Amino acid sequence: MAGLTAAPRVLPGIPFAKGLQETAGAGFLLYCAVAVALISAKFWYRLRNSGGRR
Structure with missing residues (x-):
C-alpha cells in the first residue's frame, strides 16, 4: 500500500498531465x-426587434 501512495510523485508524465488538465479546464470555461x-x-x-415585425 505504501508504494501506491508514492507512485504519482515518481511518474514522469504527471506534471504534464496536470498541465493538460488545467488547459482543458480553462478551454472549457x-x-x-x-x-x-x-x-x-x-x-x-430578438427582444430588441420583437416589436418591429407585424
Whole structure:
C-alpha cells in the first residue's frame, strides 16, 4: 500500500498531465463563456426587434 501512495510523485508524465488538465479546464470555461455570450446576444437581438415585425 505504501508504494501506491508514492507512485504519482515518481511518474514522469504527471506534471504534464496536470498541465493538460488545467488547459482543458480553462478551454472549457472559455467555451462556456462564449456560448453564454452568443445566446445572450441572440436573445437581446430578438427582444430588441420583437416589436418591429407585424
